[in-house]
Amino acid sequence: MTFSEFFSDRLRYIIFQAVFVMISALFLLLTGTQTGIVLLLFLIWLLLFLLIQTMDFLRCRAKLLELASILDGLDKKYLFTECIPKGRTIYERKFTELFRQAGMSMIGAVSDAEAAKREYREYVESFVHEIKTPITAANLICRMTDADTRRKLMQELSQIEAQIERVLFYARAEHPEKDFLISQHSLSELVAQAISQHRTLLIQSNVRVETKDLEQMVFTDSKWTVFMLGQLLQNAARYRSTHPVICISARQLKGQVELTVKDNGIGIPSHELSRVFERGFTGSNGRALGGSTGIGLYLCRKISSLLEINLQINSTEDVGTSLTLTFWTRENLTKM
Amino acid sequence: MLQVKNIEKYYGNKNQVTKALDRVSFDVAAGEFIAIMGASGSGKTTLLNCISTIDTISAGSILLDGVDISGLSDRKLAKFRRERLGFVFQDFNLLDTLTIEENIGLTLSLNHQNPKNVQKQVEKIAHTLGITEILKKFPYQVSGGQKQRAACARAMVAKQSLLLADEPTGALDSKASKNLLEIMTQMNQKMKATILMVTHDAYSASYASRVLFLKDGRLFNELLKGTRPRPTFYHEILDVLAVLGGDISDVI
Numbered sequence: 001m002t003f004s005e006f007f008s009d010r011l012r013y014i015i016f017q018a019v020f021v022m023i024s025a026l027f028l029l030l031t032g033t034q035t036g037i038v039l040l041l042f043l044i045w046l047l048l049f050l051l052i053q054t055m056d057f058l059r060c061r062a063k064l065l066e067l068a069s070i071l072d073g074l075d076k077k078y079l080f081t082e083c084i085p086k087g088r089t090i091y092e093r094k095f096t097e098l099f100r101q102a103g104m105s106m107i108g109a110v111s112d113a114e115a116a117k118r119e120y121r122e123y124v125e126s127f128v129h130e131i132k133t134p135i136t137a138a139n140l141i142c143r144m145t146d147a148d149t150r151r152k153l154m155q156e157l158s159q160i161e162a163q164i165e166r167v168l169f170y171a172r173a174e175h176p177e178k179d180f181l182i183s184q185h186s187l188s189e190l191v192a193q194a195i196s197q198h199r200t201l202l203i204q205s206n207v208r209v210e211t212k213d214l215e216q217m218v219f220t221d222s223k224w225t226v227f228m229l230g231q232l233l234q235n236a237a238r239y240r241s242t243h244p245v246i247c248i249s250a251r252q253l254k255g256q257v258e259l260t261v262k263d264n265g266i267g268i269p270s271h272e273l274s275r276v277f278e279r280g281f282t283g284s285n286g287r288a289l290g291g292s293t294g295i296g297l298y299l300c301r302k303i304s305s306l307l308e309i310n311l312q313i314n315s316t317e318d319v320g321t322s323l324t325l326t327f328w329t330r331e332n333l334t335k336m
Numbered sequence: 337m338l339q340v341k342n343i344e345k346y347y348g349n350k351n352q353v354t355k356a357l358d359r360v361s362f363d364v365a366a367g368e369f370i371a372i373m374g375a376s377g378s379g380k381t382t383l384l385n386c387i388s389t390i391d392t393i394s395a396g397s398i399l400l401d402g403v404d405i406s407g408l409s410d411r412k413l414a415k416f417r418r419e420r421l422g423f424v425f426q427d428f429n430l431l432d433t434l435t436i437e438e439n440i441g442l443t444l445s446l447n448h449q450n451p452k453n454v455q456k457q458v459e460k461i462a463h464t465l466g467i468t469e470i471l472k473k474f475p476y477q478v479s480g481g482q483k484q485r486a487a488c489a490r491a492m493v494a495k496q497s498l499l500l501a502d503e504p505t506g507a508l509d510s511k512a513s514k515n516l517l518e519i520m521t522q523m524n525q526k527m528k529a530t531i532l533m534v535t536h537d538a539y540s541a542s543y544a545s546r547v548l549f550l551k552d553g554r555l556f557n558e559l560l561k562g563t564r565p566r567p568t569f570y571h572e573i574l575d576v577l578a579v580l581g582g583d584i585s586d587v588i
Contacts, residue, residue: 070348074348074353075353076353079346079348079353079394082346082347082348082353082394083346083348083349083353097409100392101406101407103394104393104394104395104406105395107344107346107394107395108342108344108395108396111342111344111359111395111396112342115342115359
């Protein structure tokens with residue numbers, strides 16, 4: 001608060017005081033008091049008045065600065081009303097009491113929303129856990145049927161499993177950092193895991209997978225990375241052309257390793273390319289093919305940014321799509 | 337008669353905010369004897385302070401006798417506290433300059449009762465709690481156990497709805513503790529007093545019909561005595577405490 005702001009707030013009061021003093025001075029002069037005495041009285045009043053106003057101003061300003069610094073230091077700013085001092089004057093106290101009650105409703109609303117979200121997530125996690133049993137049972141039952149039925153059923157079952165896995169990761173994606181375990185892994189190992197998890201889909205789609213130069217070590221969370229690679233493989237297999245080929249290669253950059261997943265599928269139209277990472281975006285390809293949720297790449301974007309992995313996409317319609325994931329290697333850890 | 341719904345309490349000053357209570361909810365029916373247990377720092381004193389209107393909550397609501405106390409003004413809160421709540425503290429908090437009789441009668445005087453009735457009511461409750469002989473004595477002249485019984489009398493003489501006890505046996509030896517807890521049980525059963533006792537002593541808690549456990553500001557577990565004898569209940573409480581953590585010294 002500047003002095004002029006303070007002054008303009010009190011203008012009415014100051015004008016009243018000044019006018020009254022002027023009238024009193026005039027009255028005293030007219031009724032015979034000596035000019036010197038009136039002047040003396042006036043000077044005393046002026047001095048005291050200026051002193052009190054300055055003290056008031058300094059106190060108000062200090063109080064506002066204190067409140068501003070409290071607000072500044074708070075992470076959850078809606079807790080402001082709980083952290084401020086009660087106030088000296090009765091007016092301040094009644095004022096802060098009203099704000100406290102308003103703040104109370106806010107804190108309650110935030111807390112209720114967080115609790116509802118947490119309960120829903122826990123429900124989803126338990127659902128995923130429970131559903132794995134019948135899927136495993138169905139897989140086992142498959143073995144007892146003839147080869148043709150088995151092949152078809154297992155294809156469908158693996159699709160169910162892929163969706164379940166995605167649901168789980170989506171539910172966890174709010175706070176994936178709670179589930180992070182960063183360690184050193186070999187890219188070839190991670191890629192192999194992803195391929196193995198989706199081999200049914202890849203085989204059914206007649207996709208040929210080529211890998212090159214994957215003997216690189218990176219620092220990342222294996223589970224989340226394998227999940228991301230799986231999403232990329234699923235996309236490549238879905239939006240494929242005839243004679244589909246997926247090429248997974250890696251190259252070393254300064255302090256980083258760049259992994260590329262490239263396919264020769266139907267590609268993404270250039271006017272949709274910048275939107276593929278948006279939640280729920282299915283685009284024209286997703287509509288044409290059907291069954292697209294628009295969640296896969298959204299999750300990849302979310303997870304990659306939390307893991308400090310740079311995720312880029314490039315695509316040409318009818319030619320193919322390539323995604324690059326840039327991982328960190330040891331030399332950069334000290335900088336982080 | 338007491339409904340605690342999703343209460344939260346944040347303590348904050350300049351830059352540090354601590355969450356003392358995290359969505360605590362429970363109900364207390366009239367005539368129940370409840371114990372709240374937890375290690376130091378679990379939030380049990382904060383919870384008691386919030387229920388007894390000494391402190392305000394950050395979120396949620398507390399309904400006492402159907403009244404939402406989180407919305408009352410300071411003056412109304414004081415009146416509510418005076419008329420409906422009784423307190424028993426660990427360090428007795430009797431006024432040294434008044435006799436036991438005057439200490440007990442103080443509640444009634446503060447509630448603007450007719451002075452003639454005050455003496456009669458004091459004598460009545462003193463008789464129920466067995467402290468008639470010490471009525472004319474001063475607090476420093478009587479033992480800890482007698483002082484605590486006087487405090488109980490003071491807490492119930494105005495027919496308060498809820499008795500709040502904060503570690504009532506904390507400063508008493510084992511015999512006096514047993515005595516006091518039996519008195520409190522009597523108050524609960526004969527006088528139909530609703531009692532909420534905060535304690536970290538499993539023995540005291542075993543006298544309650546229901547025990548709530550607090551950990552890190554959250555309700556961790558709840559035990560009901562049911563028709564079981566007290567020693568069995570005591571052992572069950574000890575089992576929960578073993579899981580809750582804290583040193584053995586917290587249990588004694």
